[in-house]
Amino acid sequence: MNYFKKGFVCVTAVLAFVSCSSIKNDKVKHTQIAFLSDVHLLDIYGTFSDSDYKGIRNPADGKYTLLRTMKSQLESTRLFNENYFAFIAALDDVVRRNIKTVALPGDFSDDGQPINIRGLKKILNEYSNKYGIHFIITTGNHDVAKPFLTDAGKKDFLGEGGKEQVIMSKAGMYVPKNADELPVVITKDIGTMGYAEVLEELGDLGFYPQQSNLYWETPFTSYNPENYTFEKALGQSTIEKRNYAIPPYNSQIPDLSYLVETQKDVWLLAIDGNVYIPKEAARNNPENPVNYNSPGVGYNQVLTHKKHLIAWVTKVVQEAKKRGKTLIAFSHYPMVDFNDDATPMMKKLFGEDKMQLYRVPSNEVSELFAEAGVQLHFAGHMHINDTGVRKYKNGKGIFNIQIPSLAAYIPGYKILTIRNRNKMQIETVVIDSVSGFKTLFPLYEQEYAYLQRNKNSEIWNKEILKSKNYQEFANWHLKELVRTRFLDKDWPVAFKNFMLKASVDDLLAFAKVSHSKKEKYSYEKWTGFDMIFDYHRLRSADELAIKDIGEQRIRQYKIIIDSFIENYNRLSNPSANETSFFEFCSIFKSSLNGAPSDKFIINLRRNTIHN
Numbered sequence: 001m002n003y004f005k006k007g008f009v010c011v012t013a014v015l016a017f018v019s020c021s022s023i024k025n026d027k028v029k030h031t032q033i034a035f036l037s038d039v040h041l042l043d044i045y046g047t048f049s050d051s052d053y054k055g056i057r058n059p060a061d062g063k064y065t066l067l068r069t070m071k072s073q074l075e076s077t078r079l080f081n082e083n084y085f086a087f088i089a090a091l092d093d094v095v096r097r098n099i100k101t102v103a104l105p106g107d108f109s110d111d112g113q114p115i116n117i118r119g120l121k122k123i124l125n126e127y128s129n130k131y132g133i134h135f136i137i138t139t140g141n142h143d144v145a146k147p148f149l150t151d152a153g154k155k156d157f158l159g160e161g162g163k164e165q166v167i168m169s170k171a172g173m174y175v176p177k178n179a180d181e182l183p184v185v186i187t188k189d190i191g192t193m194g195y196a197e198v199l200e201e202l203g204d205l206g207f208y209p210q211q212s213n214l215y216w217e218t219p220f221t222s223y224n225p226e227n228y229t230f231e232k233a234l235g236q237s238t239i240e241k242r243n244y245a246i247p248p249y250n251s252q253i254p255d256l257s258y259l260v261e262t263q264k265d266v267w268l269l270a271i272d273g274n275v276y277i278p279k280e281a282a283r284n285n286p287e288n289p290v291n292y293n294s295p296g297v298g299y300n301q302v303l304t305h306k307k308h309l310i311a312w313v314t315k316v317v318q319e320a321k322k323r324g325k326t327l328i329a330f331s332h333y334p335m336v337d338f339n340d341d342a343t344p345m346m347k348k349l350f351g352e353d354k355m356q357l358y359r360v361p362s363n364e365v366s367e368l369f370a371e372a373g374v375q376l377h378f379a380g381h382m383h384i385n386d387t388g389v390r391k392y393k394n395g396k397g398i399f400n401i402q403i404p405s406l407a408a409y410i411p412g413y414k415i416l417t418i419r420n421r422n423k424m425q426i427e428t429v430v431i432d433s434v435s436g437f438k439t440l441f442p443l444y445e446q447e448y449a450y451l452q453r454n455k456n457s458e459i460w461n462k463e464i465l466k467s468k469n470y471q472e473f474a475n476w477h478l479k480e481l482v483r484t485r486f487l488d489k490d491w492p493v494a495f496k497n498f499m500l501k502a503s504v505d506d507l508l509a510f511a512k513v514s515h516s517k518k519e520k521y522s523y524e525k526w527t528g529f530d531m532i533f534d535y536h537r538l539r540s541a542d543e544l545a546i547k548d549i550g551e552q553r554i555r556q557y558k559i560i561i562d563s564f565i566e567n568y569n570r571l572s573n574p575s576a577n578e579t580s581f582f583e584f585c586s587i588f589k590s591s592l593n594g595a596p597s598d599k600f601i602i603n604l605r606r607n608t609i610h611n
Helices: 083-096 114-131 195-207 230-235 299-305 308-323 343-350 363-372 441-453 462-466 470-489 493-501 504-510 515-520 528-549 551-568 576-591
Strands: 016-018 031-035 101-105 134-138 153-158 164-168 215-217 243-246 251-254 258-263 266-271 326-331 376-379 386-391 397-402 412-418 423-430 599-603 608-610
Touching (some): 083 114, 083 470, 101 266, 101 326, 114 134, 114 195, 134 195, 308 326, 308 363, 441 462, 462 470, 493 528, 528 576
Parallel strands (some): 101 134, 326 376, 376 397
Antiparallel strands (some): 016 376, 031 412, 153 164, 215 258, 258 266, 386 397, 412 423, 423 599
């Protein structure tokens, strides 16, 4: 088996690109767009508008800081604090490359809190005014958790003396459990915004038409490019005119999808894939936010509860082809399997409700959008680096580009360079060097000391504070996440216990690796946990993780995987551990053989992809 052979295959991407192969479109040649997804900005230096609470004073720089505990972020799929500095580093990198268009495909905020939305707007305005960058955004499940303004809060801010500080948007939402807890801070700025509030605050970032736009529309506008005027667009851009009826009770829910032409012949299609399934109580009280389930599933629910988007995307694609426009679509949610097509085997090993498998888009989603004419689509949501590919018998295909998160392993963003009407170059930029990422470490020392004094059984590994750079810090975050959350939450108990007890020698024997293959390499003393962790690194970062894992370790994994799969197929009555290890090896093997995901070229006319 030739691992990493990334041949010419068709790829689906959540940034939808439509090629107008019959029309000359050289005016958009070498246009560059940067995609920064899942920023999850927590404005650590923000201020509340209705509370005197300023956070805690950092002894390192004297600044008051609003940050979450290290414990909380090591149990979350995203960093809460250091990604603030990573976001600035990524924007500075965009500036150095002289890229003028930046798209943010959702989860640009921690959880849609007013303080964080204001902080995001302030940062983007600074870069826009100083460097002339045009920001285009769309919503994710963390930006509009419910369709309407909702009271909320967090119990895990870091407070004085290393304790947890509870901050809520309304009094009475949290009752302290003991006298040692800090008094609850109350501020409306920690609630979660609904669509109306997000639109009011961030409307200038694509959600509303601008006079400088050459064209702008929504799924609900009645004009077309031939009779377009800015006045018409502005009149039809209000939230009251951007609602749809969601079944089964036909509640009126906003949809902030839009199409915009910011430069001649390039159409940017920003799809709002959030779907809020109503609960029974929504029948009689449709404007109460608690009567809706949170979004997060993505396009599988778009097919059932937001069908108007499919018809609109189809129309936009047809108009783009007709008018010779280069159409780039992006949204928060994937349109293609992001597990290197290992999802069926993952369901066997982990179960259908584990490893976020409910978020994998169905084959129907991929085929439907490919049939609509979407060829290249950029997405986030999963905090992974991946390229999904689908090609169909009718010659149509779709490429789904998963953008890594700046708040997870490996932190980075994507750059699309339009070389010509068919040739798309995509590059992944790793944000490993981040100025100031150790700024908050003195505060974590206080937290660690408090947990240690109180003999907390869930104390985190202090080695993370020895990280030399931001990528290493994110690597530690994932390692602790695997140890403290994924192993217990997602992995089958019996197989997990088998792997955690296994040494490399145990796995070589279990896989019946021949003596000659054992002698070929000098095996380090790695363990079953190391193999599990490296699988999670591959799933998160794809080929970007190879450097961290090491080529030699990869070769050793391949020997064990290939040997076990070959021997397993000869077994007449495999044990439970043998079956689980076969499934794990098959999944691991798929992760090593995905489509290119670092630097690659997509040919839209031929539906091919290569490094």
